[in-house]
Amino acid sequence: MGRRLLIAVPYLWLLALFLIPFLIVLKISLSDPELAIPPYTPTLDWREGWAGFTEFLSQLDFENFVFLTEDDLYWKAYLSSLQIAALSTLLALLVGYPIAYAMARAAPEWRPTLLMLVILPFWTSFLIRVYSWIGILSTEGYLNQFLLGIGVISEPLTILNTNVAVYIGIVYTYLPFMILPIYAALEKLDDSLLEAAEDLGCSRLSAFWLVTVPLSKAGIIAGCFLVFIPALGEFVIPSLLGGSETLMIGKVLWEEFFSNRDWPVASAVAVVLLLILIVPIVLFQRNEQRQREAEG
Amino acid sequence: MADSAEARPMPHGGIFEPWNDPTASPLIRFENVTKRFGDFTAIDDLTIDIFEREFYALLGPSGCGKTTLMRMLAGFETPTEGTILLAGQDISPIPPNKRAVNMMFQSYALFPHLSVWENIAFGLKREGMAKSEIDARVDEMLRLTRLERFAKRKPHQISGGQRQRVALARSLAKAPKLLLLDEPLGALDKKLRQETQFELMDIQEKTGTTFVIVTHDQEEAMTVASRVAVMDEGRIIQVATPDAIYEDPSSVYVADFIGDVNLIEGRARPEGDALLLDWAEGERPLRCKTSKSFSAGQTCHLAIRPEKLTISAEEPAEADNRARGRILDIAYLGNISTYHVELPGGLVLKAQAANTRRIARRSFTWEDEVWLSWTETAGVALER
Amino acid sequence: MTKSLVTTVAASALLAGMALADEVRVYNWSDYIDEGLLEKFEEETGIDLIYDVFDSNEVLETKLLAGGSGYDVVVPSGTFLQRQIAAGAFQPLDYDMLPNAENLWDVIQARTETYDPGGAHSINYMWGTTGIGVNVEKVTEVLGPDAPIDSLSLIFEPENMAQLADCGVHFLDAPAEMFPAALAYMGEDPDSHDPDVIAQTEEMFTAIRPYVQKFHSSEYINALANGEICVAFGWSGDILQAGWRAAEAENGVEIAYNAPKEGALMWFDQMAIPADAPNPDAAHVFLNFIMDPENIAAASNYVYYANGNEASKPLLLEDVIGDPAIYPDEATLANLYTTTPYPSRTQRAVTRLWTKIKSGT
Structure with a gap:
């Protein structure tokens, strides 16, 4: 009994914090906007009983989802978000892997300190850290002042308000999520495996590709998902660092919700975003599952 | 590779003794090799020869430098001073991946993401060998190590003994000139270890590969090796065949390290080709044949193996050496028993006797007064 | 004896009444008031003032349309206000409780008529x-x-x-x-x-x-x-x-x-009371306080925005009332559209x- 109760806790948690909110959003996505409180119709009236419920159901339709297919804005925004998230993930991997590798190779007494340094930025508000990038990247910012100062450039670079700044912001913000799982995988790596690979004819580089990379695969995959998933729906970073041409679904969703006050369409956008995210999440779960089985 | 083994004489049969052949050139030669890690000297001015097809054991306590020696052969460490020659060529500048040397790691270091088959094929693929050749070679190795049924398994899906054989097969697959084995049986339980020792010898004979094994287990070294090098604090103390190491240790250290030994300290009194050892006031001197020369009054140790002592109730009539004592303790080991006998001066000697009779009819028990006796050739006189 | 009992009961009733309206929650734009006014309000009325800020009409509107915002006074801009009134987000003002409404500036009143006919639901706070x-x-x-x-x-x-x-x-x-x-x-x-x-x-x-x-x-x-x-x-x-x-x-x-x-x-930022405001009486007290010429003048002198209160004009600083960027001249005013x-x-x-x-x- 106690055991069953224990298992029920995470399921209740999922039910309360994921499934029920999702059903509410799904329900709104099937409704129509209306100038009222709340700004959509129909709303469920329990006093009407069963008839009221069927009446309520009959008023729901997929009109908003059809609408999403009619305007190229939406699929372009999804595509652009996917592209930005994918490229950011790749960049985070390229930056994060060497850091994780260096950490795992560092002397054991240094590792806790290095780990601390990776986690340390989380102690400061995310917003403040993104804001500080405005100060670094703006035309009058530290980066341009530095580059002008050492004479690398003669005209300030326009980085802020471009996609480049968005990539920098996303990579910076989510880098620890990339580093930590890769570090965890690399730290477990037995040095004698690399020696064995060299002994069997690998150069240092091929030993890295044939042994280190495959053995840190689980960490790489986990890191990529942990960066990709939040980056896909990212709103704050593109709106602070990005330019007006930075098209991301998070921004489109914000505009549907706040500017157009069209909660049903905003909900439909969110439902589709969730469906897009579910694919990688399911893949991620299966990878984890396989990993656990492999480790037996 | 395996075929060439047939033409080869038995390594332990007495014919295979290249180290006694002045015309033979060694496969490996360490010339005054020193290795220092900071202030610590791991290998101290060491010179040894290892010949082709030898099964060479490096034996010593942990920290004696045997693993460093092996890692220098594999290429993971470079000597601070001196040279290492492989077939006459200085191998110091050659990286590990270019050496015709393979190593079997203590932890086995099997690639967990690859199957048994892929692990064995790993080194072959790096050589750019044709696929059909790789298949044939891997199959041969699987047969040799009796792993055919496990080819598709991952390392975590097989037993410890099987893993050990995969590691061996993998390191042999490239047909190295020299195979290094770092405590290859350390992770196995005792019974499996003994079986595997013979398997190792068998495979070494079949393949004709030169094996260098690092171990701290003297029994293992004695079993498998053609020669044993006993090491301590970065130096080689003695290199000899297992029987020579046991019967004729060059020092107290070796005598003590290999097997059980009784050590009796005294003053030497040379007498022809023998030596008289005054070991206690009022006791008869002990007599021992020796080819070494001792000066009169020099400190000397007599090392006698427990099984070379005879234990009897009556005083033996014609023994070169005899001593009277009292049984302090008996260690019953099944096939044999070890008796701890206290001599009048307080010295305790160990004597072994085979238990040819059932325990109830055994002749000696605790507190019995007994005589120990041995011949003048039973012990070895050692300077230090 | 009897009289003192009556007094006690009356005092208790008064206290109880006060207790009901002992707080007011205001949701205004950020950096949009002289903070000294908030203390002054609490001192004068004895009502606890809880003051929160927002920085976009959209955020305010979303809170209002979701319902149950918990605020007693909010400050939407005119166009948003109009739509929110249509959605039923506000309660009509009780002008009996707002004697200071007589100080409002008719020119601004006429302009805000478009959004809130007759000022039934809102009063002007600032405009620009x-x-x-x-x-x-x-x-x-x-x-x-x-x-x-x-x-x-x-x-x-x-x-x-x-x-x-x-x-x-x-x-x-x-x-x-x-x-x-x-x-x-x-x-x-x-x-x-x-x-x-x-x-x-x-x-x-x-x-x-x-x-x-x-x-x-x-x-x-x-x-x-x-x-x-x-x-x-x-x-x-x-x-x-x-x-x-x-x-x-x-x-x-x-x-x-x-x-x-x-x-x-x-544009006009209008103060209004949400339909589901928990303390509508205290909200009216707050609106009346804001329409006091002395108070609204202090706010304008602090934030450098024009207000919709005619009677406050003599109390404004010269660089507020005298700056055509804040208080445009007649010709410019005529050129402004809503x-x-x-x-x-x-x-x-x-x-x-x-x-x-x-x-x-």
Whole structure:
């Protein structure tokens, strides 16, 4: 009994914090906007009983989802978000892997300190850290002042308000999520495996590709998902660092919700975003599952 | 590779003794090799020869430098001073991946993401060998190590003994000139270890590969090796065949390290080709044949193996050496028993006797007064 | 004895009544009041004041439409207010509880009539215009001393914008502000709700789009003050604020604000009481307090925005009442237009067009 109760806790948690909110959003996505409180119709009236419920159901339709297919804005925004998230993930991997590798190779007494340094930025508000990038990247910012100062450039670079700044912001913000799982995988790596690979004819580089990379695969995959998933729906970073041409679904969703006050369409956008995210999440779960089985 | 083994004489049969052949050139030669890690000297001015097809054991306590020696052969460490020659060529500048040397790691270091088959094929693929050749070679190795049924398994899906054989097969697959084995049986339980020792010898004979094994287990070294090098604090103390190491240790250290030994300290009194050892006031001197020369009054140790002592109730009539004592303790080991006998001066000697009779009819028990006796050739006189 | 009992009961009743209305929750724009007034209110009325701030009409509206915001007084802008009244978000004001309403300025009352007929649901707090802020030195350097800094041609003519692009131009990221300005420059009705008419502005925006560094509704304050940009199309108070920041920093940046001569949007921030306000009585007390000429004058003197209170005018500082950027002269005032909220279908088209202009999609 106690055991069953224990298992029920995470399921209740999922039910309360994921499934029920999702059903509410799904329900709104099937409704129509209306100038009222709340700004959509129909709303469920329990006093009407069963008839009221069927009446309520009959008023729901997929009109908003059809609408999403009619305007190229939406699929372009999804595509652009996917592209930005994918490229950011790749960049985070390229930056994060060497850091994780260096950490795992560092002397054991240094590792806790290095780990601390990776986690340390989380102690400061995310917003403040993104804001500080405005100060670094703006035309009058530290980066341009530095580059002008050492004479690398003669005209300030326009980085802020471009996609480049968005990539920098996303990579910076989510880098620890990339580093930590890769570090965890690399730290477990037995040095004698690399020696064995060299002994069997690998150069240092091929030993890295044939042994280190495959053995840190689980960490790489986990890191990529942990960066990709939040980056896909990212709103704050593109709106602070990005330019007006930075098209991301998070921004489109914000505009549907706040500017157009069209909660049903905003909900439909969110439902589709969730469906897009579910694919990688399911893949991620299966990878984890396989990993656990492999480790037996 | 395996075929060439047939033409080869038995390594332990007495014919295979290249180290006694002045015309033979060694496969490996360490010339005054020193290795220092900071202030610590791991290998101290060491010179040894290892010949082709030898099964060479490096034996010593942990920290004696045997693993460093092996890692220098594999290429993971470079000597601070001196040279290492492989077939006459200085191998110091050659990286590990270019050496015709393979190593079997203590932890086995099997690639967990690859199957048994892929692990064995790993080194072959790096050589750019044709696929059909790789298949044939891997199959041969699987047969040799009796792993055919496990080819598709991952390392975590097989037993410890099987893993050990995969590691061996993998390191042999490239047909190295020299195979290094770092405590290859350390992770196995005792019974499996003994079986595997013979398997190792068998495979070494079949393949004709030169094996260098690092171990701290003297029994293992004695079993498998053609020669044993006993090491301590970065130096080689003695290199000899297992029987020579046991019967004729060059020092107290070796005598003590290999097997059980009784050590009796005294003053030497040379007498022809023998030596008289005054070991206690009022006791008869002990007599021992020796080819070494001792000066009169020099400190000397007599090392006698427990099984070379005879234990009897009556005083033996014609023994070169005899001593009277009292049984302090008996260690019953099944096939044999070890008796701890206290001599009048307080010295305790160990004597072994085979238990040819059932325990109830055994002749000696605790507190019995007994005589120990041995011949003048039973012990070895050692300077230090 | 009897009398003292009655007194006690009356006192208790009074206390109980006070207890019911012992707090009021106000949700206002950030940096939009003299904080001293909040303490003064608590001292004078004994009501606890809980004061929260927001920085976008959209956020406020979302809270109101979701219901149960828990606020007693909110401050939406006129166009938003009108729609929120239609959604039933506010309760009618009880003018018996608002004796200070007699101080309101009829000119502003007449203008806000569009959003809230008869002031049934709201009173004016502050008002202002949307116009052009320039870094005088830089713009003169680029376009010469005759630069049209008081005309929409500065921002809507590509040849001007091409030259200004290097020193930086920011636009509000608010279609409800930008389209009326574009329509006014084209000579159309700024308050047009016809999607086809609004769509005519696309060509003009597309032509100048490459020269706009950023569309954002608040960053221009800092950017203008730091000298990072030389032109911003934004709200009067924000641009004046950028000017004071530059003056405080003594960085040599001089900012000027002009309501464009082709006509400028006039906006109003209205105080209203949500339909589900927990303390409507206390909310009325707060509104009445704000309409006290002395109090509202203190607020204006602090935030440098014009208010809708006629009686407060004599109490205003000279650099508030005397600044035409805050209190425009009669001629400019006549040139100001107001807009009304877009119906939802038009709203969608406008948002979509704005996204297309900004992102090219």
